[in-house]
Amino acid sequence: MQNTIVIFGASGDLTSRKLVPALYNLMRTGALPPATRIVGFSRTAMSDDAWRASLRQTTMQHAGAVPFSEESWDHFATSIFYEPGDIDSFDDVARLKERLFSLEGTRETTRVYYLATAPQFYGPIVSVLRSLGMSDESQGPRRIVVEKPFGTDLATARALNVHLHAAFHESQIYRIDHYLGKESVQNILALRFANTIFEPIWNRRYIDHVQITVAEEVAVGRRGAYYESSGVLRDMFQNHLLQLLMVTAMEAPVRFRATAVRDEKVKVLEAIRTLDLQEVAAAGMRGQYEGYLSEPGVAPGSQMATFGAIRLEIDNWRWQGVPFYLRSGKVMSCRTTQIVIAFRQPPLELFAEGSKIQGEANRLVIQIQPAEGIQLHFHTKVPGDGMRLRLTDLEFSYSREFKGRLPEAYEPLLLDVLTGDASLFARSDEVEKSWEIIDPFVRAWTSPDMRPIDRYEPGNWGPLSSSDWMESQGRTWFDMCPVLT
Helix, strand or coil: CEEEEEEECCCCHHHHHHHHHHHHHHHHCCCCCCCEEEEEEECCCCCHHHHHHHHHHHHHHHCCCCCCCHHHHHHHHCCEEEEECCCCCHHHHHHHHHHHHHHHCCCCEEEEEEECCCHHHHHHHHHHHHHCCCCCCCCCCEEEEEECCCCCCHHHHHHHHHHHHCCCCHHHEEEECHHHHCHHHHHHHHHHHCCCCCHHHCCCCCEEEEEEEEECCCCCHHHHHHHHHHHHHHHHHHHHHHHHHHHHHCCCCCCCCHHHHHHHHHHHHHHECCCCHHHHHHCEEEEEECCHHHCCCCCCCCCCCCEEEEEEEECCCCCCCCEEEEEEECCECCCEEEEEEEECCCCCCCCCCCCHHHHCCCEEEEEEECCCEEEEEEEEECCCCCCCEEEEEEEEEHHHHCCCCCCCCHHHHHHHHHHCCCCCCECHHHHHHHHHHHHHHHHHHCCCCCCCCEEECCCECCCHHHHHHHHCCCCCCCCCCCCCC
């Protein structure tokens, strides 16, 4: 069956920096189905050849480790087309429809609509697709890909879902979070469910707590106006951090199929303890980096958080009493995304005398980026007299074990859309439940009754009060820049 990918917002950065380079790489590696065409739609007036020339330049810059080949690009470019038009114009989208039929003919086609636009255009696009009957599947599968954010709170997420469901069945909707396309995220499932040595200890009996950190080195910069309406909770917690929590905490699905996998993820969210406003205030802390108020678009005296840490409890048999700490921030010490499984101490510290290091328990560090892999921290005896211990490690590195390039996150996700595998995409109930968890924190942190926000110097791991907050609970943050390089 032939495939058509229709990109709304074709002249934007997402298309040129991520989508087209990913599709080009899939073609270079032989993974992209051969009968696949790309049709761009945007207000910018361009011909097919002009868009191809523009994409050639940006793909050269952003294709990653795959060497750019003029011959391969020339072959790839023959499948690229462009139709100028306005999303708000019924006639322009109707003209796009006619162009698609002229390219596809009467053959059955899997057609994917990719919304690479600002969120405020999702509704108009879906409405006109519905009006023109472009979600009808009589001529082949029709799928729609929606980029985050999926709403800005529970109410807007529900409204978006209602809008989508008016034109598309849930099975046709692919809400994409590129974090789930990373190999190391998917490897969490393999680590847990394909290895006998890990799954028996992946529970409250052996694990003390879990830390999930997404640290960024960059400042808000020119995104100040956007960040003032978003903040760290909406920007990182509702999507990336909760996705990592679900993959870490979910039960084994009965089979590795989209419905079964997503059912187990939603069960995790449903088990997260509901907190009232007072409990929410105590279950998290926020910070803002020095210099944020000087960024363009930031309101004077803004109390918007650029750093946040929250504690969530999962009330089920596996995780009862095991806190999950989620943390993210701008201009922190380094760029890293990692999940730390902190194990409990042995019941008796036989070698505590003369060995302070045994105060640190075993850890399993799953590093998502920049380098991808796993590191296990455990105690060994230092050679010489006595029973002095040292924390050492075993590690697995993707770049060392698997020669060649790792696929960019969008590559497997785009391929999954074409093949109809929704395992790594968010379902409507998952999105709404995520907002139910994060909304109370947003309300508490933006309340005028909230105490003034804590400040932190760029290059640190957030405000000092973050460490105090953890120590008050008898724990410490794993403030370590990438353990794998």
